Amino acid sequence: MIYNNKNIFKCSLTSAAIEVLNTPDPDEKVKLSFLISQNWDNGSLLKIDNVIPPAYPARPSYPQLIDPKKVARRRINTAVPGRVALLHALAHIELNAIDLAWDIIARFSSQELPIQFFTDWIKVAADEAKHFSILSKRLYEFDKKYGDLEAHDGLWDSAWATRHDLAARLAIVPLVLEARGLDVTPKMITKLRNAGDIESADILEIIYNDEIQHVKTGKVWFDFICASRGVLPEKTWQNYVSEFFKGNLKPPFNKIARDSAGIPVSWYNSKINS
Numbered sequence: 001m002i003y004n005n006k007n008i009f010k011c012s013l014t015s016a017a018i019e020v021l022n023t024p025d026p027d028e029k030v031k032l033s034f035l036i037s038q039n040w041d042n043g044s045l046l047k048i049d050n051v052i053p054p055a056y057p058a059r060p061s062y063p064q065l066i067d068p069k070k071v072a073r074r075r076i077n078t079a080v081p082g083r084v085a086l087l088h089a090l091a092h093i094e095l096n097a098i099d100l101a102w103d104i105i106a107r108f109s110s111q112e113l114p115i116q117f118f119t120d121w122i123k124v125a126a127d128e129a130k131h132f133s134i135l136s137k138r139l140y141e142f143d144k145k146y147g148d149l150e151a152h153d154g155l156w157d158s159a160w161a162t163r164h165d166l167a168a169r170l171a172i173v174p175l176v177l178e179a180r181g182l183d184v185t186p187k188m189i190t191k192l193r194n195a196g197d198i199e200s201a202d203i204l205e206i207i208y209n210d211e212i213q214h215v216k217t218g219k220v221w222f223d224f225i226c227a228s229r230g231v232l233p234e235k236t237w238q239n240y241v242s243e244f245f246k247g248n249l250k251p252p253f254n255k256i257a258r259d260s261a262g263i264p265v266s267w268y269n270s271k272i273n274s
Contacts (some may be wrong), residue, residue, distance in 0.1 A: 012047040013040060017106040020125075024058035025261035026087040026095055026132065033098055033129035033205035034208040039106050040122050045156075048118065053106040056156065063092065076191040083197055084142050086188065090207070092151040094128050099177055100159055101125035108166045113182055117224075127210045128184045134203050141199070154265075161244050167225045171240035175263065176216025176249070200271030217272060230243060234267050 011019070016036045022027045039045040071110040075082035101124045136146055158177060162168040185208045192201035241249070249268050258268070 011045065012049040012051075013045050013122075014049045014106045014109045015053040016045065017102040018053055021054050021057045021099055021106065026060060026136070026235060027100055029095070030129040030133055033102070033125050036159050037122050037126040038171055039271060046270045050110040051106050053234065060147060061169070063088075063151040065149050065153045076188060076195060082141065083192065083195065083200060083207055084144050085144070087135055087139050087200060088144065088146065088149045089151065090204075091132055091139065091146045093155065094132040094135060094156040095146070097128040097178075098125055098132060101128055103159060104166070104169060104173075107163060108169075111166060117221060120221070124214050124217060127214065131207050131210065134206065137274060138200055138206055139220075148236070166181070166242050167229070167236065168244055170218050170222040170225065171237050172244050174215050175222060175237060176245050178211055178218065179215050179258060179268075180250075180264060181259065182208070182215060182261065183252065183254045185211070185227055186220060186254065186257075211253070212257050212260050215258075215263070219262040234264070237267055238270065 005173060009171075013036070016032075016039075020029055020032050020036070023032055036045065071095050076086055101121050105118055105121050105125075132146075139145055141150075155177065156175075159169065161239050185204055189201045189208065190203045192204065222237065223233050226236050253265075253268060259264075
């Protein structure tokens with residue numbers, strides 16, 4: 001594993017990304033993400049090689065992954081188990097998000113992309129690592145840890161389905177799945193505050209504000225790819241949603257957050273029942 005500056009200086013960014021993907025321990029994955037981000041920011045890790053990422057990122061033995069329909073519902077109220085279930089589910093999402101950010105860096109490195117593309121997604125990866133860390137800390141305060149509850153693998157299924165096309169990946173992961181988080185998170189924050197769990201609500205506030213920027217990053221680079229291909233972003237996004245996203249987009253939508261992320265209303269309103 002790469003855990004010191006001396007070794008990481010010898011690596012390319014993309015090789016370091018592969019190292020994250022091949023690291024099963026969540027805490028080590030977080031540490032490595034922070035280290036790569038720091039070395040990129042100080043100019044010590046600028047080489048970008050063409051690499052082949054793993055089909056599936058390394059994972060710890062737990063949590064047990066089950067069918068999404070069988071995952072227990074998360075009721076946010078004064079009872080601790082419901083809030084723990086929510087925090088655990090969010091931690092699982094953030095762990096996947098770490099890998100998704102490093103995968104997009106490694107998987108599409110052979111394409112002609114500006115350096116800013118890599119800078120942006122490294123920032124996303126570091127943010128997701130931060131999110132996992134603060135959620136894990138909060139779980140420990142409830143005498144729980146990541147892996148104690150069951151989870152599902154729906155996020156990575158979407159990543160694998162879009163592995164051959166950067167535009168498709170951007171269309172589905174940040175612009176559908178992460179954008180959905182913008183819709184539902186404010187209500188979760190309100191419920192947590194009403195339940196008296198101010199600490200957890202504050203954590204979700206941090207994640208929510210960061211995720212607006214992540215969706216915006218996805219939109220910026222989706223527009224960039226569409227421009228390079230000479231296609232219209234809105235119609236192209238809608239076609240990708242029809243091809244790769246199962247089901248309809250579900251309102252209500254958080255227009256304020258989506259506007260902040262640069263997603264026009266016309267993009268998603270037409271996909272509600274199409």
